[in-house]
Amino acid sequence: MSVVDGLPFAEEKKEYVLQILDPILEEMVSDVLAEMPTIPMDFMIQWLNKRAGKAAAFSEHVSVSQRNRILKQELRSLQGSLHEASTAAASAQDDVPDEEEEEDEEDDEPPADWFKSEDQMQKTRTSVSAEAYGQWNQKKAFTPPDYPKTEEQKQRLKQTLSKSFMFSALEEKDMQLVLGAMKECKIEAGEKVINEGDNGDFLFVIEKGALNCTKAVDGDEKVVKTVNEGDVFGELALLYNCPRAASVVAKDACICWQLDRESFNHIVKDAAVARRNKYDEFLKSVNLLSSLEAYERSQIADALVAETCKKGDTIVKQDDPGDKFYIVEEGTLYALKNFGSEEKRVMDYKPGDYFGELALLKNQPRAASVVVESETAKVLSMSRQSFNKMLGPLADLLSSKVSSYT
Known part of the structure; x- marks a missing residue:
């Protein structure tokens, strides 16, 4: 048959x-x-x-x-x-x-x-999912650890955390809990911090130094990403309850801050997951980014910083240096350009539109000013460093964009 x-x-x-x-x-x-x-x-x-x-x-x-x-x-x-x-x-x-x-x-x-x-079952990556809670698996009362730190150490750590999407949006009381729960780790050059396939019990925030993320490809270790000061690594295993997706090795002597899984789950995780999901859904509506894979969108979502503005605020000013890329999340804006003694309105922006890319791509001053028109507006900004790293593959698309004010 x-x-x-x-x-x-x-x-x-x-x-x-x-x-x-x-x-x-x-x-x-x-x-x-x-x-x-x-x-x-x-x-x-x-x-x-x-x-x-x-x-x-x-x-x-x-x-x-x-x-x-x-x-x-x-x-x-x-x-x-x-x-x-x-x-x-x-x-x-x-x-x-x-x-x-x-x-x-x-x-x-x-x-x-x-x-x-x-042995294979233990090493196989589990399905990517957050930890579920119900009558059979209830959250318990939790008191995070509190490692002694000097005020100088706390200030250093807070400045480092403020560079990370995962911690920058925390309320002050939660930030203080995180500061107390983090443990300082000094890592020597060449030291392997994470092994691919292992279970993940900690995430790390880099205060000083750089580390390589590597994956085994045909028996060789291939560098797939380098993380630097202010970056977080090891968070995916905690966010999605899965084994380590890559190994991490120190390029040079590093100072990192380590946060355990339980503290992360109780203080940071819920807020971070909600933020990432919110921005991931929003980025799907942005024409430039709609064709990206979910992982690429999530990386961009992690790098975005929300900025709230009010009517009449100038977000970028013509002829100023450009150091940020912007996506409009809420509200309406417009672009003004000076032509000698005359100022003209040359572009309108609504949610999902973006601006500021030309100054970064061409390394030149802002071509126009962008002003808030609605009573309030919210824009998502991305630094020059993140823009170059995250949107490099889209440089051709961005460069070919025809702006009426150029």
């Missing part, structure tokens, strides 16, 4: 499944089971690229946005094929008599080598 017999497909589709699709899927599933990757989607995408001989599509001459489009297209195609096949299989299964189902169940026990060892 053929695998497509009884499935509600046209004959040409059945032939396509048998001759074209099934051999590829069978080979891919076999390789997936042999490797048992922690992130199957990434493995399958890489597998398909190698299988199709498309290495050239990912040369250094291809932009990041083009790479993302290729990957998305292939992944959607794969997901659609798998979904169609699984739906049809489920439909066909519903028509099988009970006696046959019972016989199948007796023969369906998988071979022993399908099961992971206990």
Whole structure:
């Protein structure tokens, strides 16, 4: 009996499944089971690229946005094929008599080598989810630790935390609890602070120094990101209750502040998750950023700082140096440009619009002033450093934007 017999497909589709699709899927599933990757989607995408001989599509001459489009297209195609096949299989299964189902169940026990060892199960990345609470798992009364610190240390730490999205929005009473709960860690150059795949019990805030985040690729450690002063690392394992996604090694001697999981959950987590989700949803409405992956959007959301303004406030002034990029979250604004002795209104902004990118991209003074028109407005700003790091792949899109005041 053929695998497509009884499935509600046209004959040409059945032939396509048998001759074209099934051999590829069978080979891919076999390789997936042999490797048992922690992130199957990434493995399958890489597998398909190698299988199709498309290495050239990912040369250094291809932009990041083009790479993302290729990957998305292939992944959607794969997901659609798998979904169609699984739906049809489920439909066909519903028509099988009970006696046959019972016989199948007796023969369906998988071979022993399908099961992971206990060691593999411990190292496999769990599904990404926040910790749930209910009658079976209730939050308990919690008193955070309070490590002794001098006033000078507290001030240093507070200044460092103010640079991080996760702590900058904390109320003062919560900030004081966090300051007390953080423990100073001095790290030597070359010291590994986090191991990929381990369970995460701490996050770290960098006061001084830089560290490399690395992932194992084909047996080699590849640097995927460098974190610097003011950055937070190790927070994903705490935010999403999953194993460490990468290893972290000190590039030079560092001073970090360590916060334990329990303190983080009770003081910081809820506020941080709500903020990230809010901005992630908002960024989906920004045309420039709507095509980005969820991870990329979350990185941008983390770097944004909310600024509240009132009617008549000038957010940027023509001819001033440019050090920030802005996205309008609430309210309306307009751009004014001086043409000799005459000042003209040249641009209007509403929620989802952005401005300030030209001064950063071209390293030149502001081309126009931007003034708040509504009674109140809220803009999300991003520093030059974050802008260059987060929006580098979108530089071509930003540069090609035609502004009426340029």
